[in-house]
Amino acid sequence: VLLLAGCSPGGDSVTVYTSQDQVYAEPILQRFEQETGIRVRAIYDSEAVKTVGLVNRLIAEKNHPRCDLFWSNEAFRTHQLAARGVLAADVPIESFGVRTRQWVWNTNLLGRAELPPSLTALTNVQWRGKVVIALPLFGSTATHFQVLRQRWGAAKWQAWCRALSANGVMTVDGNSVVVQLVGRGEVALGLTDSDDVRAGLRNGLPIAGQPLGRDALTIRNTL
The missing domain is CATH 3.40.190.10 (Periplasmic binding protein-like II)
Structure with a gap:
């Protein structure tokens, strides 16, 4: 997972920001909940402002992060966040899906x-x-x-x-x-x-x- 800098996930829930279409992401997150017992609070982006809306939110929350995991459906914005120090520097970015x-x-x-x-x-x-x-x-x-x-x-x-x-x-x-x-x-x-x-x-x-x-x-x- 890619954790936001300063964020310490724990307990029985995790907050996920994702720009992946909800129709694809939601079943995967639900399966994760079923298999782990960890509740997922998912925040989705809108079609009109894909990824950019969540990226701006993450930048605004940099010093007081609320998100544990950022699932982006495009790598470009993720690397922008990394360059700005928004993401945890000690956790590698994982790429998947094409x-x-x-x-x-x-x-x-x-x-x-x-x-x-x-x-x-x-x-x-x-x-x-x-x-x-x-x-x-x-x-x-x-x-x-x-x-x-x-x-x-x-x-x-x-x-x-x-x-x-x-x-x-x-x-x-x-x-x-x-x-x-x-x-x-x-x-x-x-x-x-x-x-x-x-x-x-x-x-x-x-x-x-x-x-x-x-x-x-x-x-x-x-x-």
Whole structure:
């Protein structure tokens, strides 16, 4: 486990902050309770501010921690917390689980062969008003945008961001909303996470997903 600095868990309960989707995290935490007899008080983040909300809360609570374990669904923010001295320095960060950034498209509107060859192609006129992404201030979309900035350099990245906006790329509150809009046919194409694509398929949406190729990003959970 990754304990917060100054936190001394004990007794019959533990407080967990997690940005993992509740639908996935809750059964695991419940099983832990059943197997250990330790009660888990879980605090979840909202879809709209994935991870960032809890990270800001942990920073604010640094000198008076209330959390015993931080389960993040993306490693980037965890390492930010470690760099700021919020996490216990003598406990290693554990990584597990993998999801990827993916295209998601409505199969009634697009074929696989019609997908853009890269993220830079989203600024082409043929995609004007046809693409949706999660607001790139939070969650895995924010992480992905920062990685692209490092790969491409600041000047190219900034020009691309401005061109996306000029081309009418829609921004919404979270990757699951991206999948819903694509599934309803309100837009043809979206950028999301592999777990959200799987959830949409389970719900019977007419969608398909595919990793991004050279613009790909693998995202791990951390404890």
